[in-house]
């Protein structure tokens with residue numbers, strides 16, 4: 047039995063156990079009338095969003111339209127100004143520190159700038175993904191159990207970087223670093239992954255590879271995905287749904303089944319009239 | 327530095343030191359270095375503690391004595407307030423002029439000492455050597471020598487502060503030049519500009535912010551030091567303090583200490599504010615309207631530019647006023663160069679006559695004091711520093727309390743701490759070690775807090791996003807990222823503490839300082855020369871070790 051299969055079945059089992067806890071078992075995210083202000087900046091102006099389990103949603107919108115803010119509100123990295131968010135059965139807007147940490151450990155987050163700890167090895171970076179579920183802080187590779195290290199190596203192999211387990215994170219290329227970050231998220235055994243422009247700092251070829259990897263593992267493991275993206279092609283290829291934001295308001299929410307590429311491009315042009323759309 | 331270097335994708339990294347069976351990597355050079363440091367440090371510290379008869383129980387017994395001393399210091403009083411305030415003003419002016427003098431010397435020296443602007447590698451080495459030399463001679467020793475040459479007064483104090491500060495300022499200035507980018511310089515050179523033009527237009531704009539930061543930081547340090555210089559007759563409020571202590575007028579000594587604390591704390595707050603306004607220009611807010619570019623060839627009077635110009639004129643005014651008030655002829659260092667050179671000349675040739683048996687034990691004692699103080703100090707300072715870093719501190723009140731603790735400890739000159747500990751546990755090296763350990767909380771705590779605040783926030787956020795706790799953030803993101811800086815600061819602290827411990831001898835807190843002060847007092851200048859060379863050797867050695875560690879842990 048390979049490592050990958052172990053993780054898969056465990057992930058499935060996890061999902062099942064959560065299913066029984068949830069009142070609305072098939073809803074991953076339910077947000078209503080989300081408002082978020084930073085001082086005088088009104089970043090989100092009453093956004094509603096409902097995402098079913100296993101769904102793959104892509105968020106489109108200009109820079110500054112509130113995409114990152116929305117994602118960060120979903121796992122409590124930002125506190126809401128008003129509104130209600132329920133993620134995986136947990137009411138984020140009222141959750142206190144401990145509850146919030148427990149929820150975050152079930153939600154993977156992929157950052158545009160990877161946010162790896164440069165001075166640590168890839169394996170150690172992946173192990174950080176377990177911080178939410180193992181008790182007590184760890185320092186150094188040897189403070190993790192052998193089973194945990196083996197599991198982390200399994201995730202690295204799954205993203206194709208098993209060979210680089212003991213390389214320092216800052217010696218890797220951008221695309222490789224983002225794959226390590228994906229492995230770190232997988233280490234959480236997440237039910238939901240939020241990805242904030244995961245490929246915006248990569249070249250087109252790497253961007254396509256990383257997106258393929260991300261969506262593929264999520265599909266295989268039945269992980270719900272909400273991802274902000276600028277590549278319409280990739281969005282159409284993988285997403286079930288496309289949501290568009292403009293200055294903090296939702297202006298588009300359609301299933302991709304009913305969307306043609308031309309229609310998305312048209313909408314994208316509406317979102318961002320000056321955008322040069324790269325159809326790589 | 328948010329973005330990591332992106333290599334071209336296909337360049338698979340070669341030689342992966344992977345050992346799949348054990349899931350443990352081959353030890354890297356960094357790990358090995360860290361283990362060597364630990365393996366050397368622990369026995370050395372224990373042996374040092376043994377050597378200076380360090381015993382925490384002595385502290386318990388000393389509480390009564392300290393309480394006694396404090397009781398005699400209360401209620402604090404200020405005799406002759408006009409005189410005390412005049413001396414305080416003098417102290418402030420000494421700190422200002424000393425820092426200005428150091429800046430004037432440091433700028434050209436830094437260009438000679440920076441590897442990328444030096445005219446010749448030999449000049450580079452020589453300049454770096456000179457800088458280390460300035461740092462190795464404690465300011466108090468400079469002061470004693472200058473008082474010998476020029477007589478009692480503020481001028482020796484200013485010169486002492488100035489020369490000693492060169493040791494830090496020129497080093498940091500040169501480091502900043504070495505870290506500047508070559509691109510802008512090349513662009514200036516490409517226009518056909520000369521060498522001066524290249525340095526002024528290509529390098530200066532890149533380093534000026536770092537330099538300003540260094541100056542602000544140093545004036546803060548110099549204020550603390552200038553308080554102490556009065557003890558050896560180099561002017562300022564230290565005069566009054568020593569008078570009171572000599573005359574056993576503890577109430578008035580306490581009054582002066584409190585005035586000093588307030589002045590230093592005020593300076594610290596002012597320097598934080600100054601740093602904010604000068605170094606972090608306000609980026610928010612609408613850009614000022616440019617009136618008419620064709621007619622106005624000067625940039626618009628934005629808030630920043632106004633602040634900077636006003637600050638510049640205020641500084642110039644303060645320097646001129648200080649020179650007039652203290653009746654100092656700026657040319658005196660040049661006109662009395664002969665006397666200065668003569669005093670330094672008498673340090674040579676170094677000899678150990680009169681102290682053959684005393685010298686080695688005193689050196690060992692000084693090293694032991696420095697090491698024990700820095701280890702104990704770090705055990706206290708690192709937790710305080712972590713709590714005082716705004717990006718990891720668990721709660722606002724804890725952050726405020728930790729910063730306050732650092733501020734208060736920093737405000738107490740180490741000589742005063744040494745006096746208190748001597749009162750508590752008697753004359754000897756342990757009093758010196760304790761004083762330095764406490765002082766370390768303020769000094770190292772601040773360095774730790776500041777460098778933790780500078781780490782990239784991304785990884786911290788990533789740990790939070792996986793549901794990690796505060797401890798997880800600390801262990802997984804803060805310490806791994808800050809480790810090289812923490813080690814560097816610790817080594818620097820060791821260097822500072824060993825140098826300071828040479829000064830503590832003045833108040834009977836053990837070490838080589840006692841011997842040094844005695845040798846100068848008894849006009850045995852050749853012995854003083856030897857001791858100064860020894861201190862230089864120690865400082866130089868620590869610098870080499872630091873460089874070695876920096877090469878392996880980065």
Ligand SMILES: Nc1ncnc2c1ncn2[C@@H]1O[C@H](COP(=O)(O)OP(=O)(O)O)[C@@H](O)[C@H]1O
Nearest residue numbers: 084087089107108109110111112113114115116
């Ligand atoms: N931490 C913050 N503090 C202040 N303003 C912020 C912060 N984060 C985002 N904003 C503001 O909120 C708006 C939405 O930003 P963001 O969610 O980052 O947009 P996007 O991710 O779509 O580019 C912008 O106007 C931005 O300036």
Ligand SMILES: [Mg+2]
Nearest residue numbers: 113114242243
């Ligand atoms: Mg964004």
